[in-house]
Amino acid sequence: xxxxxxxxxxxxxxxxxxxxxxxxxxxxxxxxxxxxxxxxxxxxxxxxxxxxxxxxxxxxxxxxxxxxxxxxxxxxxxxxxxxxxxxxxxxxxxxxxxxxxxxxxxxxxxxxxxxxxxxxxxxxxxxxxxxxxxxxxxxxxxxxxxxxxxxxxxxxxxxxxxxxxxxxxxxxxxxxxxxxxxxxxxxxxxxxxxxxxxxxxxxxxxxxxxxxxxxxxxxxxxxxxxxxxxxxxxxxxxxxxxxxxxxxxxxxxxxxxxxxxxxxxxxxxxxxxxxxxxxxxxxxxxxxxxxxxxxxxxxxxxxxxxxxxxxxxxxxxxxxxxxxxxxxxxxxxxxxxxxxxxxxxxxxxxxxxxxxxxxxxxxxxxxxxxxxxxxxxxxxxxxxxxxxxxxxxxxxxxxxxxxxxxxxxxxxxxxxxxxxxxxxxxxxxxxxxxxxxxxxxxxxxxxxxxxxxxxxxxxxxxxxxxxxxxxxxxxxxxxxxxxxxxxxxxxxxxxxxxxxxxxxxxxxxxxxxxxxxxxxxxxxxxxxxxxxxxxxxxxxxxxxxxxxxx
Numbered sequence: 428x429x430x431x432x433x434x435x436x437x438x439x440x441x442x443x444x445x446x447x448x449x450x451x452x453x454x455x456x457x458x459x460x461x462x463x464x465x466x467x468x469x470x471x472x473x474x475x476x477x478x479x480x481x482x483x484x485x486x487x488x489x490x491x492x493x494x495x496x497x498x499x500x501x502x503x504x505x506x507x508x509x510x511x512x513x514x515x516x517x518x519x520x521x522x523x524x525x526x527x528x529x530x531x532x533x534x535x536x537x538x539x540x541x542x543x544x545x546x547x548x549x550x551x552x553x554x555x556x557x558x559x560x561x562x563x564x565x566x567x568x569x570x571x572x573x574x575x576x577x578x579x580x581x582x583x584x585x586x587x588x589x590x591x592x593x594x595x596x597x598x599x600x601x602x603x604x605x606x607x608x609x610x611x612x613x614x615x616x617x618x619x620x621x622x623x624x625x626x627x628x629x630x631x632x633x634x635x636x637x638x639x640x641x642x643x644x645x646x647x648x649x650x651x652x653x654x655x656x657x658x659x660x661x662x663x664x665x666x667x668x669x670x671x672x673x674x675x676x677x678x679x680x681x682x683x684x685x686x687x688x689x690x691x692x693x694x695x696x697x698x699x700x701x702x703x704x705x706x707x708x709x710x711x712x713x714x715x716x717x718x719x720x721x722x723x724x725x726x727x728x729x730x731x732x733x734x735x736x737x738x739x740x741x742x743x744x745x746x747x748x749x750x751x752x753x754x755x756x757x758x759x760x761x762x763x764x765x766x767x768x769x770x771x772x773x774x775x776x777x778x779x780x781x782x783x784x785x786x787x788x789x790x791x792x793x794x795x796x797x798x799x800x801x802x803x804x805x806x807x808x809x810x811x812x813x814x815x816x817x818x819x820x821x822x823x824x825x826x827x828x829x830x831x832x833x834x835x836x837x838x839x840x841x842x843x844x845x846x847x848x849x850x851x852x853x854x855x856x857x858x859x860x861x862x863x864x865x866x867x868x869x870x871x872x873x874x875x876x877x878x879x880x881x882x883x884x885x886x887x888x889x890x891x892x893x894x895x896x897x898x899x900x901x902x903x904x905x906x907x908x909x910x911x912x913x914x915x916x917x918x919x920x921x922x923x924x925x926x927x928x929x930x931x932x933x934x935x936x937x938x939x940x941x942x943x944x945x946x947x948x949x950x951x952x953x954x955x956x957x958x959x960x961x962x963x964x965x966x967x968x969x970x971x972x973x974x975x976x977x
Contacts, residue, residue: 438596440567443492445469445480484516488597488690496525533787568602574614598660600689606686616643651697661692663836670838676733679829707822727908737812745799753815753841765934787955809843817846818853847909852928855950873970876961881910929955
C-alpha cells in the first residue's frame with residue numbers, strides 16, 4: 428500500500444461515543460462533527476452496547492471516547508459499567524460523562540488513569556469541548572500541532588510497521604505514539620541510524636515490523652526509539668527490567684525512559700550518554716581491524732561481563748532447548764516446513780554432486796528434532812543472561828567507539844555462547860558481500876567449521892578480498908572473546924549454535940524475496956550444509972578429500 432503523508436497526518440481523531448440513550452448519542456455525534464472530530468457511535472443496549480463499543484474501538488482504532496457512566500441501568504446507583512468499559516477499550520483514552528457520579532469517584536479514577544477526565548452531564552457544551560480538546564491535544568499528534576518529519580522517513584516507517592489490514596488513516600498511530608512518548612515536544616525529527624544508506628537505512632531486525640531510529644525532540648539531545656508490535660514492546664520492557672536495568676558493567680548501557688502502546692504498535696524510548704554515531708553494521712564496514720577488536724573486547728569483556736561472571740554450569744542438556752528458551756519454538760516449525768531450493772542453485776549442480784553434502788533441513792529434522800543424540804545433546808555447557816538478538820543493527824557505536832546494546836526483547840537466560848555466535852552468523856550471512864566468489868565463500872565455510880576448540884580460525888585468507896580477510900579476523904576475535912568470557916573451549920556446541928542461527932536466518936527469507944536476498948539465503952544453506960557434514964565427520968580429517976578441489 429502506497430501512503431500519502433496527508434492520509435496519516437490529516438485524519439481527524441476518531442472518538443467513540445457510548446451512551447445507552449440513542450438521542451444523547453446523536454447529540455454527541457453532531458457536536459463532534461461540528462468540532463472537527465470523527466465520531467464513531469456504539470449501538471445496542473445492555474451487554475450488546477458494551478460489546479459493540481469494544482469492537483468499534485478496536486476496528487476504528489479510536490484515540491478517544493466519550494462514555495456514559497451508567498450504561499446498563501440509569502437508576503442503579505452501583506452501575507459503573509462505563510468505568511469498566513474504559514479499562515476494556517484501552518488504549519482508547521476515555522472521558523466519562525454522567526449526571527450521577529460524585530467528585531470522589533471522578534478523582535479516584537482519574538488518579539488511577541482509568542479515565543482522562545470527567546464531565547457532568549447536562550452542563551454547557553463548552554465544557555465538553557474544552558475538556559475534549561485538552562485531552563485530544565495531549566494524546567493526538569494532529570490536535571497538538573506536533574511537527575513530525577521528515578516525510579521521507581515517516582512514510583517508509585508507516586509502511587514497515589503496519590499490517591496490510593490496517594487502514595491508512597489508522598496508521599496515524601505512528602504519530603500518536605510519538606506524541607505520547609514526547610509529551611512536551613513541539614517538533615520531532617527522526618533520523619536513520621546510519622549516516623549513509625546501507626540497506627534500508629533503518630536499524631531493522633530480521634523480524635518484520637521492528638525498527639530502531641534516532642529521535643530529536645526540539646533542540647534536545649537525541650534519544651533512541653524502538654517501534655514494534657505491542658506484544659514485543661511489552662515483552663521487552665519486562666525483560667529489560669528483569670535482566671538489564673542496573674546489571675550491565677559499564678556506562679555504555681542505555682537508560683529506559685518510557686514506553687507506550689496503542690492498538691497495533693508500541694514504542695520504547697532510550698537515552699544514553701555521549702553521541703551515538705552509527706550501528707555496528709556501518710562501523711564494521713568503515714573501521715580498521717584494530718578499532719573493531721577493541722570495541723568488541725570492551726563490550727563483551729566489560730559491558731556484558733557481569734552476566735558471564737554469574738553463568739551456571741548445566742549437564743546433559745539439548746542445545747535446542749536453550750535456543751528455544753530465547754527464540755521460542757516458532758522458528759522450529761518454520762524450519763520443519765521450509766521448502767529448500769534446488770541444491771544445484773546453492774552450490775551448482777556439478778559441485779553439489781561432487782561434494783555429496785547433506786541437505787541441512789533434512790539433517791536438522793533427523794539429527795536434532797527426531798533424535799538429538801550425540802550432536803544435539805551436550806555433556807556440559809554454561810547458561811547465562813544473553814542479549815538474545817545480537818545482530819549488527821542492535822549494537823550502536825558512539826563517538827568514542829563504545830558499543831551500546833539495544834533491543835532487549837529476547838534478553839534472558841540462554842546458551843552462554845549465543846551472543847558471540849549470533850553476531851558471527853550475522854556477519855557471515857547478512858553483511859558479507861554476496862559478490863564474493865564461490866571458492867572464497869566455500870573456503871570460509873570450511874574454515875569456520877574446522878576447529879575442534881573455540882578460538883582463532885587460522886591463517887590463509889590474507890590474499891583474499893579485503894572483505895573476506897576482515898571477516899575472518901573479526902570471527903577469530905569473537906571466538907577468542909567467547910572462550911575468554913565463558914570458559915567454554917569445545918567447538919562442537921559452537922557449531923551447533925551457528926547451525927541454528929544460520930537456519931533461522933535462511934528460513935526467514937521468502938520465495939518472493941529480491942535476487943540478492945535469495946543469493947544470501949543460498950549461501951546460508953551452503954554454510955549450514957558444510958556444518959552438518961562437519962558434525963557428522965567430527966573425528967575425521969578436515970576438509971574431506973573430495974572437497975579439496977572444489
